[in-house]
Amino acid sequence: MNKAAQIIFCCLLTTAGVFAQDVPEWSPSEISKKLKANPTAVILDVRTPEEFAEDHLARAINIDVNSPDFEKQSAKLDKKKPVYVYCLGGVRSKKAAGILKRNGYQAVSMSGGIKAWKSAGLPVTKGN
DSSP: OOHHHHHHHHHHHHHHHHHHHTSOEEOHHHHHHHHHHOTTSEEEEOSOHHHHHHOBOTTOEEOOTTSTTHHHHHTTSOTTSEEEEEOSSSHHHHHHHHHHHHTTOEEEEETTHHHHHHHTTOOOBOOO
């Protein structure tokens, strides 16, 4: 890798790290408590539609973070409500929550994703 490419690569990694640090991560049990206390909060599943159809949290909205129109679709969410974001294991949700935070949302990523949610014995819904 040439010197310029190394510098660009390092800058990209640093920038991604800065945004990731700004995103709060809560455990499934913390998010479950918050959802019970605030039933109007937004639950955002950022996995693919196929993953969402397999199982998801009740009341979840599905917007694939890797979709080219993620920002356009997520712009329809209410900025006055907290947005609890999850994926399969926690990587995509952290990315999505970072995007949402940069756009003015109160976004929180669920650590461990739906895998951790199910491991904690919390309920999921199947189908669309």
